[in-house]
Amino acid sequence: MGRGPRGDDAVIDLGPVGRLDxxxxxxxxxxxxxxxxxxxxxxxxxxxxxxxxxxxxxxxxxxxxxxxxxxxxxxxxxxxxxxxxxxxxxxxxxxxxxxxxxxxxxSAPMRLTAAGVADALAGAFALRDWELAACAGDPSFDAVVCDAVARSLEPLTRALDGTSFSVDSMHSALIEALLTGGLAMNAARSSAPASGGEHLVAHAIDLREFAAHERPSLHGFAVAIGCLLVAALWEIMDEVAFTAPTAITPSSRIDALCTWLPPMAHASAAIVDKKCAREATTLAAANVWERATNTPAVPSVATLRARLLRAEVPTRAASLGLDEAFLMGALASARDLRDRYTVFDLAFALGVLPVHSARVIERSGLLDHV
Ligand SMILES: [Zn+2]
Structure with a gap:
């Protein structure tokens, strides 16, 4: 920086800030x-x-x-x-x-670095959702950007998976991954390369805390909850037989969203209407599933949890004050938080949700006590 503030510089100390409103x-x-x-x-x-x-x-x-x-x-x-x-x-x-x-x-506190690791690791799930969204008509998809983000995650996951792990060995890989994620969002003119279904869960956690006047959890910690839930959903989708989707009326979807997340009351109808209109024109779910399975693998719940724990990221819902009802609500309604196609939409289209919700939550380990 070269020098401190000069006389004509205005220095404003905002003190500790909570959330941006x-x-x-x-x-x-x-x-x-x-x-x-x-x-x-x-x-x-x-x-x-x-x-x-x-x-x-x-x-x-x-x-x-x-x-x-x-x-x-x-x-x-x-x-x-x-x-x-x-x-x-x-x-x-x-x-x-x-x-x-x-x-x-x-020199930042470890918990802040840990949050960054979780936000970066979300990239693997976000990229796959971006591929799904491309099937559903999202024009922002860019294979070159997708590939760049995937490659930027490799040094970070290698550092986290290595036998001689240290925070120092992880740090430069983390910064590289975070920088690339940001550049990818600029290149795509969309947050899609770094924000998929797992971020919908994180947004819900943030809104819930906001409504309850609670101090916000670190973004990355909320994202980690979403990542574990989504990793479990991909595993269960791989194991169960697909069926016809469960019929759910738009008004039931709106009610479920508002019950789960009351702050969404004013916006819910518009988003659900858009989603329903889009679902009518989306390619057959089987085609979307086939495209998903041709994309790079997403980490299993076990691999993801091991990486998160190495970086000291909480992997239990209770760490953020969340319970089973919240997770059930997330599986039922996270898809209706934003007009963007994610794994949640695919799981409903293939009849995996809401039928196997309890199994997904169990697989995520988010409610385990040990
Ligand atoms: Zn994020």
Whole structure:
């Protein structure tokens, strides 16, 4: 950085921030000086997203100085913001400069690094969902981007799977994977390369905590819950016979979503309507399944759990205050949180959900006590 703040620099300390909502945006907006601006944000993921929103609003340049490797959004132009009770990924502004100082990132608390590992590992599931979404008409799919993200995950999984594991050996692989995930979202102009069904579960956890005025869990820890659930769903889909889908009316879907996640009440009908319209035109589920099975393998529950535990990521639902009812709700309704095709949609189309929900939860190990 070369120098500290000068007399004409405005230094604003926002203190510890919880989640990014319009109140936090308004606070920074009000405290910033008028006139031309170069915004430098020093902090973690929430502050990074805040900077992207304000930079988009002011049309100014933006530098991020990352203080931890807890998520993959450094380079992306998306920002996650809570609006009217719902968590949205909105288009903001990519930073012109990102400062990733190895020593600074390594000195972050381990739990923040652990959260980054979980967010990066979600990439394997997100990529497969992106392939499924392509079958369902998502035009953002890009095989080159998909391949780049998959390859960026290999050093990280090798480090986590190795016999001589150390946090240091994992760190540079983690930063590489997180950077690539962010670049992929920019290249695809969509969060799809790094955010699939597992992130829907994470969004639900965040909304639930928001509604209960609870302190937010680390994003990566919520993503890890989603990853374990999705890994279990892929395993069960591989084992059971497919049947005709269970008939569920749109109004039942809306009711189930609102019961599971009351903050979605105002948005549920519009999303379910869109999903139902899309389902009528989506390719036969058997074709989507065939495409999925031709993509690189996703990790098994056992492999995923071992990787998460090595990085000190919690693998039990209770660690985040979640119970069986939440997980059942996730399997029933996570597909209706966003108008995007994921493994949850495929599982319903193949008759695996909701029939085998209990088996999926059992396989995930999320409710195990040991
Ligand atoms: Zn994420």
């Amino acid at each position: 319009d109140a936090l945006v308004a606070e920074l907006r009000q405290r910033l000086p008028p006139g031309p601006l170069h915004l430098v944000l020093v902090g973690g993921g929430t502050l990074n997203d805040l900077g992207k929103l304000i930079a988009a609003e002011r049309g100014c340049t933006l530098s991020l100085v990352a203080t931890c490797a807890s998520m993959n959004g450094w380079l992306s132009s998306n920002a996650s913001v809570v609006r009217a009770g719902n968590k949205l990924s909105v288009e903001a502004k990519s930073p012109e400069f990102v400062v990733l100082d190895d020593d600074l990132l390594r």
